[in-house]
Amino acid sequence: MSRAEETSKGNFSDKHVVIVGAGITGLAAAHQLLQHPHPPRITIVDAADRIGGIIQASPFAGLDSVDESADAFLTRTPSAMNLAAAVGLDQQLTSPAANHAYIWNRHIHAIPTGTMLGIPASRKSIWGTPLLSTGGKLRASVEPFIPRSIGRSTDSLGAAIRSRCGNQVLERLVDPLVGSIYATDTDNFSVHGMPQVAELLAQPTSLMTAAHNALVNRTGSGAVFATPITGMSALTHAVHEKIVEDGARVVLSSPVHTIDLQGETYLVHLGNESLQADAVILASPARHTAKLVEQMSSTASHQLSTFEHASVIMIAMTIPRAQWPQHLTGTGYLVPKPVQTGVTAVSFGSNKWAHWKTTADEMILRVSLGRDGAPMHHLDDTALLEVALRDLRAHLGFDATPTNIRFTRWIESFPQYRPGHASRVGEIDKQLHAAYPGIVLAGASYRGIGIPACITDAQRAASHALASLLS
Numbered sequence: 001m002s003r004a005e006e007t008s009k010g011n012f013s014d015k016h017v018v019i020v021g022a023g024i025t026g027l028a029a030a031h032q033l034l035q036h037p038h039p040p041r042i043t044i045v046d047a048a049d050r051i052g053g054i055i056q057a058s059p060f061a062g063l064d065s066v067d068e069s070a071d072a073f074l075t076r077t078p079s080a081m082n083l084a085a086a087v088g089l090d091q092q093l094t095s096p097a098a099n100h101a102y103i104w105n106r107h108i109h110a111i112p113t114g115t116m117l118g119i120p121a122s123r124k125s126i127w128g129t130p131l132l133s134t135g136g137k138l139r140a141s142v143e144p145f146i147p148r149s150i151g152r153s154t155d156s157l158g159a160a161i162r163s164r165c166g167n168q169v170l171e172r173l174v175d176p177l178v179g180s181i182y183a184t185d186t187d188n189f190s191v192h193g194m195p196q197v198a199e200l201l202a203q204p205t206s207l208m209t210a211a212h213n214a215l216v217n218r219t220g221s222g223a224v225f226a227t228p229i230t231g232m233s234a235l236t237h238a239v240h241e242k243i244v245e246d247g248a249r250v251v252l253s254s255p256v257h258t259i260d261l262q263g264e265t266y267l268v269h270l271g272n273e274s275l276q277a278d279a280v281i282l283a284s285p286a287r288h289t290a291k292l293v294e295q296m297s298s299t300a301s302h303q304l305s306t307f308e309h310a311s312v313i314m315i316a317m318t319i320p321r322a323q324w325p326q327h328l329t330g331t332g333y334l335v336p337k338p339v340q341t342g343v344t345a346v347s348f349g350s351n352k353w354a355h356w357k358t359t360a361d362e363m364i365l366r367v368s369l370g371r372d373g374a375p376m377h378h379l380d381d382t383a384l385l386e387v388a389l390r391d392l393r394a395h396l397g398f399d400a401t402p403t404n405i406r407f408t409r410w411i412e413s414f415p416q417y418r419p420g421h422a423s424r425v426g427e428i429d430k431q432l433h434a435a436y437p438g439i440v441l442a443g444a445s446y447r448g449i450g451i452p453a454c455i456t457d458a459q460r461a462a463s464h465a466l467a468s469l470l471s
């Protein structure tokens with residue numbers, strides 16, 4: 001019988017699994033464990049006084065729930081769609097009301113069609129966009145003639161795209177898209193941090209052909225993004241409700257301080273109590289997890305403590321619709337790194353989400369500031385608002401006068417996958433598992449940052465934890 005078969009047949013009802021972190025990863029891991037016919041007892045512990053981690057929403061401008069962080073997940077990695085369906089949200093999902101967006105490079109320009117994450121899939125997509133100069137277009141057009149090996153040996157996403165498509169494609173197309181999704185500087189970001197790009201680079205064809213094939217294969221397969229109509233936190237709340245109904249215990253406001261091994265079991269130390277566990281899934285960010293494993297492996301702890309994170313500020317605001325330039329019907333715009341002065345991206349919330357149309361005379365915007373290497377959180381709210389309004393004026397050409405404003409500071413919230421990240425994670429996993437098979441790392445710090453990747457990783461972690469209980 002294979003390990004997977006044994007795991008699916010085992011009876012774990014006398015075992016206890018503790019999950020540290022009640023973000024989407026911890027919640028999804030608990031959900032996955034509970035799919036087993038004889039699941040272990042499960043306790044999720046979180047330092048915060050609420051579930052959801054980074055996924056957070058609050059009432060804004062008369063709406064019950066406006067996301068303060070993630071507002072959509074990718075549908076092509078099916079884990080988030082499947083989890084939403086499993087907790088009864090499948091009929092409550094919606095997709096963006098518009099399907100085009102812009103890049104600001106001294107003017108607002110449409111993101112060229114026929115590109116994949118900014119990578120041109122045809123000569124037409126290169127020659128049709130004013131975002132590239134003639135020199136940039138010529139350079140991008142020769143990509144199919146560049147030896148296939150160029151750009152395939154580096155794990156810097158920026159270096160790979162620069163060497164294949166030229167600096168302008170990287171700086172004006174790819175970096176604004178990837179950089180704004182992960183608050184990153186792609187020159188210092190692992191290719192494997194963006195699996196869609198890694199997949200294209202792994203093809204034996206030119207990058208242009210690989211992007212073309214990927215676009216052709218995805219035609220007609222439905223919306224790229226989805227979200228619950230009541231906001232992303234509906235997903236974490238629904239998963240939380242389901243796992244509690246199925247027997248999981250959720251302990252909030254209880255930071256875990258450390259974990260050690262006592263005999264055959266792990267002791268998870270909270271403030272005044274210690275939980276005995278047969279396996280522990282650490283679904284807290286790497287920089288927190290570093291402290292938790294210190295007593296077990298100082299090497300793994302040190303390596304985890306070197307993982308870097310970027311901070312962003314999200315300002316939600318409403319502005320009078322009368323101020324809005326009517327021609328801007330897309331979902332928002334991104335600002336390339338060389339011309340950034342604070343604002344990195346603006347989401348036109350009321351264009352993007354039909355359910356965010358507050359009143360006929362107001363428009364919701366979500367303005368993002370700060371990224372890896374360009375922090376903004378040292379500024380106070382007044383200064384941040386000044387920067388946001390100054391940049392909006394420069395980008396869109398009008399003086400916005402916000403009627404409602406909400407600031408959310410996401411300090412050290414985006415893990416930065418430096419080149420070589422995947423092998424570093426493999427090394428840490430190996431060290432921990434060799435001595436502590438029941439300790440499993442999961443979440444945005446390791447194998448993918450977006451919500452679907454976190455859910456996939458949670459499911460992997462759950463299987464791994466169950467397998468460790470068999471030994």
Ligand SMILES: Cc1cc2nc3c(=O)[nH]c(=O)nc-3n(C[C@H](O)[C@H](O)[C@H](O)COP(=O)(O)OP(=O)(O)OC[C@H]3O[C@@H](n4cnc5c(N)ncnc54)[C@H](O)[C@@H]3O)c2cc1C
Nearest residue numbers: 021023024025046047053054070071256288443444450451
């Ligand atoms: C501003 C912003 C916008 C984003 N937008 C999108 C988007 O549109 N689409 C998308 O797919 N992704 C998006 N992401 C990324 C995605 O939301 C996150 O990567 C994902 O939610 C992380 O989930 P997680 O459970 O791994 O970690 P977290 O949500 O960080 O959860 C970790 C939990 O661990 C707890 N914890 C930490 N230390 C301890 C301890 N010692 N003891 C107990 N508990 C502890 C924390 O309190 C926290 O609740 C966005 C992220 C940000 C910051």
